[in-house]
Amino acid sequence: MSALDLGLGGKAALVTGAASGIGAAIATALARQGVVVCLADRQSCETTLQEIRQDATTYSVNVDLRFEDQVRSMVSQAVEYLGAIDLFINVAGSLATESITRTTLTTWNDILATNVTACAIACRDVSAHMIARGRGGAILVVGSTVTYNPAYAQGAYRVSKTGLKAYMETLAIELAPFGIRVNMLTPGPFPTPLVARLSDEQRWSAAREVPLDQREGRLSEIAPLALALLSDTFSSYVTGVDVPVDGGLHLRPLYLGTIAEVKRLNQ
Numbered sequence: 524m525s526a527l528d529l530g531l532g533g534k535a536a537l538v539t540g541a542a543s544g545i546g547a548a549i550a551t552a553l554a555r556q557g558v559v560v561c562l563a564d565r566q567s568c569e570t571t572l573q574e575i576r577q578d579a580t581t582y583s584v585n586v587d588l589r590f591e592d593q594v595r596s597m598v599s600q601a602v603e604y605l606g607a608i609d610l611f612i613n614v615a616g617s618l619a620t621e622s623i624t625r626t627t628l629t630t631w632n633d634i635l636a637t638n639v640t641a642c643a644i645a646c647r648d649v650s651a652h653m654i655a656r657g658r659g660g661a662i663l664v665v666g667s668t669v670t671y672n673p674a675y676a677q678g679a680y681r682v683s684k685t686g687l688k689a690y691m692e693t694l695a696i697e698l699a700p701f702g703i704r705v706n707m708l709t710p711g712p713f714p715t716p717l718v719a720r721l722s723d724e725q726r727w728s729a730a731r732e733v734p735l736d737q738r739e740g741r742l743s744e745i746a747p748l749a750l751a752l753l754s755d756t757f758s759s760y761v762t763g764v765d766v767p768v769d770g771g772l773h774l775r776p777l778y779l780g781t782i783a784e785v786k787r788l789n790q
């Protein structure tokens with residue numbers, strides 16, 4: 524075994540949010556390690572499939588994670604395609620930018636359904652599968668530094684990601700006796716479609732708070748850590764941790780507007 528062998532070759536992974544951005548980057552990196560991947564998203568995963576197919580067999584499942592029946596069907600289809608799930612990577616997420624007085628129940632429910640409830644349903648079914656199989660496993664969920672730095676007009680998103688972190692910790696202690704490790708990867712600002720709804724000024728004001736280089740992250744900077752956390756070779760004694768990949772942003776306060784702009788959010 525070479526020093527850089529992650530020991531992931533031959534494993535099977537289900538990755539949500541795999542059509543785009545961070546999920547696509549992690550799925551592609553897994554495939555390059557010899558992992559057979561099942562991509563799940565509500566958008567077409569064709570671009571990620573094209574990227575991976577040169578390297579490995581890949582499957583895809585179309586799913587809207589806001590609906591329990593679709594989440595359950597995603598897990599059972601993945602087991603059918605892959606034969607088993609060794610690795611579950613929950614990346615899919617949705618961002619809403621509604622200030623406190625403008626938050627609608629529809630938005631609130633959508634954000635929580637996508638970012639927390641879907642993960643809990645999927646983890647319930649994936650965990651039951653891993654426990655029954657008796658060969659351990661690894662789960663990785665994707666958080667957000669908004670848990671550390673509250674951002675204006677992202678109340679529902681922050682609650683969802685902070686709830687996800689709490690859920691990940693409970694999952695880690697309940698699954699530890701079965702040799703299943705559970706961790707969280709927490710991105711700072713990355714240039715993906717998710718943040719396209721933010722203004723250039725909002726994006727730049729977050730990026731300039733990043734202690735390391737004052738810039739957004741590159742997708743090539745996130746997948747290696749995801750692989751390390753999923754690898755029993757690299758992380759056999761690591762569970763229940765939240766690892767920020769954010770150039771140190773979680774240590775800095777966010778400032779996204781003038782006081783007048785902040786007031787206007789709710790006037």
Ligand SMILES: NC(=O)c1ccc[n+]([C@@H]2O[C@H](COP(=O)([O-])OP(=O)(O)OC[C@H]3O[C@@H](n4cnc5c(N)ncnc54)[C@H](O)[C@@H]3O)[C@@H](O)[C@H]2O)c1
Pocket residue numbers: 539540541542543544545546563564565566586587588589614615616617637665666667668709710711712713714715716717718
């Ligand atoms: N980009 C950033 O700056 C940033 C920062 C912190 C956290 N994150 C988190 O990273 C994760 C990935 O986001 P990204 O930046 O790659 O954005 P992205 O928009 O490129 O990817 C998100 C993916 O999730 C999928 N998705 C959303 N709702 C879904 C649903 N209901 N059912 C099925 N699929 C659904 C989308 O179709 C998309 O492919 C998210 O959980 C996000 O909250 C991103």
